[in-house]
Amino acid sequence: MNKRLSLSTPTMHSEEIAFVNEAFEKNWIAPLGFNCDNFETEMSEFLSSNTKNISCLSLNSGTSALHLAVKLAEVKKGDIVLCSDMTFSATVNPVVYEGGVPVFIDSEKDTWNMDPAALEKAFQKYPQAKVVMLAHLYGTPAKMDEIIEICNRYNAILIEDAAEALSAKYKAQECGTFGKYAAISFNGNKIITTSGGGMLLTEDKSARDKAFFWATQSREPYPWYEHKEIGYNYRMSNVVAGIGRGQLLHLEEHRGLKTDIYNRYKKGFENCPVTMNPYLQDTVPNFWLSCILLDKSVKITPLEIMEKLNQENIESRPLWKPMHMQPVFMDNDFITADTTAVNEDLFTRGLCLPSDIKMTAAEQQTVIDLIKSYL
Numbered sequence: 001m002n003k004r005l006s007l008s009t010p011t012m013h014s015e016e017i018a019f020v021n022e023a024f025e026k027n028w029i030a031p032l033g034f035n036c037d038n039f040e041t042e043m044s045e046f047l048s049s050n051t052k053n054i055s056c057l058s059l060n061s062g063t064s065a066l067h068l069a070v071k072l073a074e075v076k077k078g079d080i081v082l083c084s085d086m087t088f089s090a091t092v093n094p095v096v097y098e099g100g101v102p103v104f105i106d107s108e109k110d111t112w113n114m115d116p117a118a119l120e121k122a123f124q125k126y127p128q129a130k131v132v133m134l135a136h137l138y139g140t141p142a143k144m145d146e147i148i149e150i151c152n153r154y155n156a157i158l159i160e161d162a163a164e165a166l167s168a169k170y171k172a173q174e175c176g177t178f179g180k181y182a183a184i185s186f187n188g189n190k191i192i193t194t195s196g197g198g199m200l201l202t203e204d205k206s207a208r209d210k211a212f213f214w215a216t217q218s219r220e221p222y223p224w225y226e227h228k229e230i231g232y233n234y235r236m237s238n239v240v241a242g243i244g245r246g247q248l249l250h251l252e253e254h255r256g257l258k259t260d261i262y263n264r265y266k267k268g269f270e271n272c273p274v275t276m277n278p279y280l281q282d283t284v285p286n287f288w289l290s291c292i293l294l295d296k297s298v299k300i301t302p303l304e305i306m307e308k309l310n311q312e313n314i315e316s317r318p319l320w321k322p323m324h325m326q327p328v329f330m331d332n333d334f335i336t337a338d339t340t341a342v343n344e345d346l347f348t349r350g351l352c353l354p355s356d357i358k359m360t361a362a363e364q365q366t367v368i369d370l371i372k373s374y375l
């Protein structure tokens, strides 16, 4: 291929630059401002329903949003936090920023997300755990009914890392609206992007305002700079918020294109010794990334496929390496439902495929044909 096929890169339209230009024309380049305010309102309208009114706070990254969520959940030094294991490290790093101790929970095979059975076991071992940090992997909703039931029974706060899952739905409810606090990301590779950015989501307006206070250096309402708490500079700039407003207009369109990509892979690999990343019937993933899992009979490894695809100028990548296998988390506990770890198996056999919405069906067919020739 002449053109490199990527996992997921930004796709801009025309509205983004119009909103950015407005910021320039008004000379409103400084952080905060009308684009941030409107982006929050528009995202709130997208996420809210008859029964849920979601307050949004625009921030400079999804990681910042997760950090503020961890602070709102009052994670303190030494507190156990039960965390998704198969995820990006940004899900769990903010727990450690606050001195919390992540305990990693294995995944189930139906969605590759946190296994409710393993979560139950973890609560039996750590009944003092008060916070659960759950990620929806690759835009596939986790088993929310079961997880929420367990969290409620153990009186634990659920933080939802919906960084990869904006516009995905579980039983018609938007991901990012289940947790007491949730984070979404607008990093360059996500389903919509601001080049870099994120949002904190919560039904609790006063929590949103507390997070805003922390995100703006914890400045007290005095004429001078008065501080009673440690603050952060986590604000989103009014310029990039303009990009986000334009992107939000195309969110459902992006999800539609990602869905088409997933379905073409699924059809293309029919009768091949691979399966796609699975999801539950009553959920609508956003199909942020399409992935395959090689059958155990397949001789070639995901890394060898990745190497071959790379020679064809096609990007692919192993699944997120589970947190419990990361050197930095060597000392942290890991809970499985069974005796063997689902995530180690997924990591050994899984591969993320090009899922860029600018990829044509013909280009995707080339990817499918190449992989089939390797199997």
Ligand SMILES: *Cc1c(COP(=O)(O)O)cnc(C)c1O
Pocket (backbone or CB within 6 Å): 060, 061, 062, 063, 064, 087, 088, 090, 091, 135, 161, 163, 164, 184, 185, 186, 187, 196, 197, 198
């Ligand atoms: C991208 C991502 C984040 C972090 O978002 P940033 O905006 O890059 O800070 C957190 N969690 C998951 C699961 C992600 O994929």
